[in-house]
Amino acid sequence: xxxxxxxxxxxxxxxxxxxxxxxxxxxxxxxxxxxxxxxxxxxxxxxxxxxxxxxxxxxxxxxxxxxxxxxxxxxxxxxxxxxxxxxxxxxxxxxxxxxxxxxxxxxxxxxxxxxxxxxxxxxxxxxxxxxxxxxxxxxxxxxxxxxxxxxxxxxxxxxxxxxxxxxxxxxxxxxxxxxxxxxxxxxxxxxxxxxxxxxxxxxxxxxxxxxxxxxxxxxxxxxxxxxxxxxxxxxxxxxxxxxxxxxxxxxxxxxxxxxxxxxxxxxxxxxxxxxxxxxxxxxxxxxxxxxxxxxxxxxxxxxxxxxxxxxxxxxxxxxxxxxxxxxxxxxxxxxxxxxxxxxxxxxxxxxxxxxxxxxxx
Amino acid sequence: xxxxxxxxxxxxxxxxxxxxxxxxxxxxxxxxxxxxxxxxxxxxxxxxxxxxxxxxxxxxxxxxxxxxxxxxxxxxxxxxxxxxxxxxxxxxxxxxxxxxxxxxxxxxxxxxxxxxxxxxxxxxxxxxxxxxxxxxxxxxxxxxxxxxxxxxxxxxxxxxxxxxxxxxxxxxxxxxxxxxxxxxxxxxxxxxxxxxxxxxxxxxxxxxxxxxxxxxxxxxxxxxxxxxxxxxxxxxxxxxxxxxxxxxxxxxxxxxxxxxxxxxxxxxxxxxxxxxxxxxxxxxxxxxxxxxxxxxxxxxxxxxxxxxxxxxxxxxxxxxx
Numbered sequence: 255x256x257x258x259x260x261x262x263x264x265x266x267x268x269x270x271x272x273x274x275x276x277x278x279x280x281x282x283x284x285x286x287x288x289x290x291x292x293x294x295x296x297x298x299x300x301x302x303x304x305x306x307x308x309x310x311x312x313x314x315x316x317x318x319x320x321x322x323x324x325x326x327x328x329x330x331x332x333x334x335x336x337x338x339x340x341x342x343x344x345x346x347x348x349x350x351x352x353x354x355x356x357x358x359x360x361x362x363x364x365x366x367x368x369x370x371x372x373x374x375x376x377x378x379x380x381x382x383x384x385x386x387x388x389x390x391x392x393x394x395x396x397x398x399x400x401x402x403x404x405x406x407x408x409x410x411x412x413x414x415x416x417x418x419x420x421x422x423x424x425x426x427x428x429x430x431x432x433x434x435x436x437x438x439x440x441x442x443x444x445x446x447x448x449x450x451x452x453x454x455x456x457x458x459x460x461x462x463x464x465x466x467x468x469x470x471x472x473x474x475x476x477x478x479x480x481x482x483x484x485x486x487x488x489x490x491x492x493x494x495x496x497x498x499x500x501x502x503x504x505x506x507x508x509x510x511x512x513x514x515x516x517x518x519x520x521x522x523x524x525x526x527x528x529x530x531x532x533x534x535x536x537x538x539x540x541x542x543x544x545x546x547x548x549x550x551x552x553x554x555x556x557x558x559x560x561x562x563x564x565x566x567x568x569x570x571x572x573x574x575x576x577x578x579x580x581x582x583x584x585x586x587x588x589x590x591x592x593x594x595x596x597x598x599x600x601x602x603x604x605x606x607x608x609x610x611x612x613x614x615x
Numbered sequence: 616x617x618x619x620x621x622x623x624x625x626x627x628x629x630x631x632x633x634x635x636x637x638x639x640x641x642x643x644x645x646x647x648x649x650x651x652x653x654x655x656x657x658x659x660x661x662x663x664x665x666x667x668x669x670x671x672x673x674x675x676x677x678x679x680x681x682x683x684x685x686x687x688x689x690x691x692x693x694x695x696x697x698x699x700x701x702x703x704x705x706x707x708x709x710x711x712x713x714x715x716x717x718x719x720x721x722x723x724x725x726x727x728x729x730x731x732x733x734x735x736x737x738x739x740x741x742x743x744x745x746x747x748x749x750x751x752x753x754x755x756x757x758x759x760x761x762x763x764x765x766x767x768x769x770x771x772x773x774x775x776x777x778x779x780x781x782x783x784x785x786x787x788x789x790x791x792x793x794x795x796x797x798x799x800x801x802x803x804x805x806x807x808x809x810x811x812x813x814x815x816x817x818x819x820x821x822x823x824x825x826x827x828x829x830x831x832x833x834x835x836x837x838x839x840x841x842x843x844x845x846x847x848x849x850x851x852x853x854x855x856x857x858x859x860x861x862x863x864x865x866x867x868x869x870x871x872x873x874x875x876x877x878x879x880x881x882x883x884x885x886x887x888x889x890x891x892x893x894x895x896x897x898x899x900x901x902x903x904x905x906x907x908x909x910x911x912x913x914x915x916x917x918x919x920x921x922x923x924x925x926x927x928x929x930x931x932x933x934x935x936x
Contacts, residue, residue: 272762280774431648435864435917437871439891440909443898451899550767557769557872561895571770572876575777587770594765 259603266595273591274366278319280587281580307331310361322584325368326361366588372581376574381585384570391466392566395559396551398482399489404544406490407497408537414498415505416528423502430495442488442561449484464563485562489555493547500543504536511535538609545601549593642929649925655918659911663724666717672791675718676883679709687712687903704903707893716907719885722793724863724915726801726870726886731862733805735812739848739855742816747824747843757817760810768807769872775803776878783881794884800873804866812858819851853930857923864919871912887912 306312308331310321321329364370371381414423433441446463453460461484467473508514509532517527552567559568567586574582606612633641643649685691687704703712745756763771779799785792823829824847832842867887873879874888882889887908894905 269758269761269765272758273765276762277766280771283775283778431920432913432917435868435920436909436913437868437875439872439875439895440905440913443894443905443909446898447902556773557876560876571773575773575878578777583774587766587774590767590770591765594767 255607258606262599262602266599269595270592273595274323274588275319277584277587277591278322281584282315282318308359310363321361321363321365322372323365323367325363325365325370327364328360330360332359366585371585374574374579374582376577376579376582381581384582385567385585385589388565388567388570391564392552392555392559392568394466394478395482395485395489395555395564395566396548398486399493399555400544400547400551402486402490403493403497403547404540407494408501408540410494411498411501412505412528412533414502415509415532418502418506426498426502430499433492433495436492438488438492438557439561441491442484442558445484445487446561466565481562485555485558485564488558488561489551497540497543500539501536504539505532508532508536538605541601541605541608545597548597549590552590552593639926639929643925646925646928648921649929652918652921652925655914656922659720659915659918660724663717663720666714667721670711670714670717672714672718675711675714675885677710679705681709683707683709684901685709703907704901706890706904707897707901712890712903712907715885715890716887716911718791719887719890719908720911720915721791722797722880722884723867723870723887723912726797726804726880727863727867730801730804730808730866730870731859733802734808734862734866735855735859736809737805738809738812738858739816739851741809742813743820743843743847743851745813746817746820747839747847753817756813760813763807764810768869771807772803772869772873773876773878775807776800776873780878780881785884794881796879796881797884797886800870800879804869808862808865808869812855812862815854815858816851819854820847823847823850856930857927860919860923860926864916864923867912867919868916871908 310318310326310331313321313331317329363372369382371385373379374381374384377384410426414426417423449461450463451460462481463484466481467477505528509528514527514532517531518524522531555564555566556568556571558564559566560572563569567589570582571586573579574586679691679693681692683705684707685701685705687702688700689704690698690700691705691709693699701711701713703716706712706715741756741760745753745760776799779796782795782799784795786795786798787793829842829846832846837846870879870886871888871891874886875891877892880886880889890908891905894901894908897904
């Protein structure tokens, strides 16, 4: 088992390297971060040129990639006039511009391998800090949505499998087909329309739709819980449909297998057979399903967080795209991709561990 | 001896011979949801095609200062046409939502179909090649697939599409002037949605290529590419057809996501997705701006999913008797 785990981890390393290359290439394609700031009349052209050079954007592309990886504190750029007094005396403020072809200033970045993801252009703070602020908010939403999905998905799927082709099963089938065909934002808009707008109209208690806390409130748990309802519903609706379909199918498959026939022959009750014996085997594939979903939730609540102004990672991503903030985009995309690889690995390991039929070779 | 052969050639009671496709069609007809889906899809296609006979695209792009955000069924004054009834209301620029639904629907469906063609071609080709040739080819193509699968498609698409958001040029296709962003969206969706199919195709090819008909073909010296395209491809056509059908629906939804977030097709070209773009701030007061496009997206994708489901059952070789 240990050998299997170690080999899987080693196999994941080249994949991660390829992913970083792809992400870096993508971000380079998606535009010049300084172009947007060029419009600012207060920043002179020389200043922009200086900033570009200082940020390493004039370096050759492969070198930029290496700097992103390993940092550039070992690499010198030509940022100052040759005999600038500031080089000798640290109390003198350095002059900008006037490049003379001689390298003089080392970079300050440490590179992602040493945990430095750069400075966000928009927040003027280290990317790691910005993400640290946002990640917990996303985790709150994601864990609520995932728990809801698993609980409801499994319950509905089991009920449907207990009586296949019954009225309940048919209703669930139809409903899940419809939800599958809906974009998340439509479900969110419908939910807002009914539970917020219409409830208000009808004089019922209605749900808030924006943000995590009431701006004038006391940031209590109640406030958070009530604001979690709509985003959770929107996130979970499609997944509940998927999970219940999945559980139903694998339950029906398990119910038709030999060991269930044995259990029946032993005279166990149908209830016990389905809930204990069949479910045990039918639930293994859930591991893979959940492992695929966690990374999607980590970064993928993009649409939901935007709609409900949830201050999490998804909203950060969209805002950074609109304002073109490459350090954040790089870190975000990398985080999501790494967690996809990580949870996939974890799922395979857990799967091999819980299911004796799987042999790890 | 000879009589026996003769009797084999001409059986006394005529047995009806059906091709796989005939059997599949029969089974498809029995799939109630699939038939319903076919009808719904047909109706929607009629709506977006026949609708153009009544309204011109220019009429859909016509903005009006007075009569903005008129609710469905209301009558507004048009400078040239006098009083006209807006069946689906008007949007924030006073444009007729009904006409935008017709022309936007054309673009949405066209995006769905064309990006599906790209993604199916890529997926099938990559799956076939990496499954059949194995070795270095397989290792390279499989790792490309895996890398692409490691970044959620929506995030990949959003990053890529931010590059062309500023492009305001238009191109002329089939007599319609459309935003160039449509082409980018098609290419991007096609290029980011082939991975699942390529894995399915690859695994099928891996088991198919060990079978006798492939060995026989190889033994008589059929070239590799001929084996791949003439012998393997027809055998994996069932999952490809199903993936193609469902792929149209997925692409339509993906376009809607992109355009809803403002990263998809840019104005002046309407799609069902970008009509929804402004809807977020108008959930309560301007319900027609999201209910109609939402309805069309959902029913189109639903119909396509029903059809795909029906095709999956109809083409399943295990159940062809």
